[in-house]
Amino acid sequence: MKKYKYKHNECDAEVVFLVDESIFKKEDAKLLLDFFSWEYDSFNNPIDELLLKYSLEILKLSIYSSKYEIIEKFENREGYLRIDGENGVKLYELTPFQIDDYNIELNKYITTQKI
Numbered sequence: 001m002k003k004y005k006y007k008h009n010e011c012d013a014e015v016v017f018l019v020d021e022s023i024f025k026k027e028d029a030k031l032l033l034d035f036f037s038w039e040y041d042s043f044n045n046p047i048d049e050l051l052l053k054y055s056l057e058i059l060k061l062s063i064y065s066s067k068y069e070i071i072e073k074f075e076n077r078e079g080y081l082r083i084d085g086e087n088g089v090k091l092y093e094l095t096p097f098q099i100d101d102y103n104i105e106l107n108k109y110i111t112t113q114k115i
Helices: 026-035 046-061 067-075
Strands: 002-007 014-019 089-095
Touching: 002 046, 014 046, 026 046, 046 067, 046 089, 067 089
Parallel strands: none
Antiparallel strands: 002 014, 014 089
């Protein structure tokens, strides 16, 4: 069992997967990467690259969904692997994006023509 941890550089959001590489292999990850024609570094481990793509998707979903809701959403997503551990990949931990409206500020007014 291997633990993969992805942390967003700009905030405290984090995704942690547990991967059983005896079940989920590099070849499986490559097939999934190629399914979407995702751009990725072919010199890196395909499992690393796939889980990076999954992490980005999970962090987007985490704004409005819990860890368990995200696991459920992945059950029926075309081209995506289930992340409940059944196929060797499990979403283990999730620290979601925290959107705080006090951290958003107006930078500039833009004058436009009448609508």
